[in-house]
Amino acid sequence: RAEALAAVMANKKGVVVCGTHGKTTTSALTAHVLRQGGLKPSHYVGAEIPILGSNAHWDTEGELFVAEGDESDGTLVNFHPEHAIVLNIEPEHLDFYDGIEAIKAVFRQVLSQTRTHWVYCAEDPVASEVCAGPQGVSYGWSRTHDFSASILSMKPDHSxxxxxxxxxxxxxxxxxxxxxxxxSNALAAIALATRCGVTFEAIQHALRTFRGAKRRFEIRHSGERFTVVDDYGHHPSEIAATLATAKGLNAKRIVCLFQPHRYSRTQLLKKEFGASFNDVDELFVTDVYPASEKPLPGVSGETILEEVRLQNDHTKTGSTPTMPIARDKVGNALRPGDLLITLGAGNVHEVGRCIARDLPVLEKLCAILDASGGGVARL
Structure with missing residues (x-):
């Protein structure tokens, strides 16, 4: 797939968005900002993006082509873009790479093939190391960077x-x-768009009108008593970032159903996973979604639960090996005021969809009980 995408992109001035996580949202943001700026970009992103109309689009008039670059199997080196965006570089896909040095080598090669700018997150130490150089455009929270942001307010549906x-x-x-x-992802899009000549007024309009990708903090149910969110996050860093966003919604409790993705990732990053769920009040973990991998002895969802228990004494934990068990156990655990978030790159979203479908009935039952003097209702 990467070879074909690189060949298509060779007919345009490519903008490759790469990194361990955040690629889909940042690619979509960048394409939307450039489109609103009148540059008529083509794009290819890895999820359904309603605001863009489709996940792939070819514009015969525009010069730019925005696409995700997949580093998972080393094929990122096939791209020779005009610009690159590097979001983060972390140990990941260690079933393919020997370690972080091998991952850095792939990013260095694609940067050596980038003709004009590479925009990078200066808050990520490895990205800062790899992206040092005169073509680099940095972004982050400090005014010492080329572009920076100062957050004024964080709301449930916007910032x-x-x-x-x-x-x-x-x-x-x-x-x-x-x-x-x-x-932070928006800053990457802002930096690239500014370098491409888009006015800040057009950028403001684009960011204000942007709506996220499917399965990226997607709200499945929002009622008076319960909220259900689904997210694709499956790497420790993106899990922690997603849960921090969930915490900002000020629910009484955060209940999380997590489906580990790949046995190799679960084994190699188990300590990092153990530290990722500190914002969760009650955590359920399913069996590992194999994604074509064969099982590894002693590696399962319980591997992560054991690490969470070692590092965290305030999160209640439970094992829900299969999806039907998960639906029943998680549904019955919900209390008024809870926010449920389903996390993972496999099929865990199906549980969230089932629970979200049933919650309107539970909301009505709770209202009836409250009006009648109290009582308890469960899914």
């Missing part, structure tokens, strides 16, 4: 922040999706 280019205040922006990590 407001000031944008700086070095010490110059460009203005205030409102991003139509929540989360500090998404403000």
């Amino acid at each position: 407001e922040f000031e944008v700086y280019q070095k010490d110059q205040l460009l203005g205030t922006a409102t991003l139509g999706i929540p989360g500090k990590h998404n403000v």
Whole structure:
């Protein structure tokens, strides 16, 4: 797939968005901002993006082509883009790579093949190391970076922040999706679009109108008593960032159903997973979604639960090996005021969909019981 995408992109000025996580949202943001700026980009992103109309689009008039670059199997080196965006570089896909040095080598090669700018997150130490050089455009939270943001407010459905280019205040922006990590992703799009000549007024409009990708902090149910969110996050860093966003919604409790993705990732990053769920009040973990891998002896969902228990004494934990068991156990565990978030790259979203489908009935039962003097209802 990467070879074919690189061949198609060779007919345009490519913008490759790469990194361990955040690629889909940032690719979609970048394409949307460039489109609103009048540059008529083509794009290819890895999820359904309603605001873009489709996950792939070819525009015969525009020069730019925005696409995700997949580092999982080393095929990122097939791209020779005009610009690159590097979001983060972390140990991942260790079933393919020998370690972080091998991963850095792939990113260095694609940067050596990038003709103009590479935009990178200066808050990520490995990305800062790999992306050092005159073509680099940095972004982050410090005014020492080329582009930075100062967050003004974080709401359940949007974020407001000031944008700086070095010490110059460009203005205030409102991003139509929540989360500090998404403000960081937006900065990448802002930096690239500014370098491509898009006005800040057009950027402001694009960010305000942006709506997220499917399975990226997607709200499945929002009622008076319960909220259900689904997210694709399956790497420790993105799990922690997603849960931090969930915490910002100020629910009484955060209940999480997590489906580990790949036996190799579960084994190699188990300590990192153990530290990722500190914001969760009650955690359920399913068996591992294999994604074509063969099982590894002693590796299962319980591997993560054991690490969480070792590192965290306040999160209640439970094992829900199969999806039907997960639906029953998680559904019965919910209490009024809870936010349920399903996390994982496999089929865990199906559980969230089933629970979200049944919650309107539970909401009505709870209202009837409250009006009648109290009582308990469960899914």
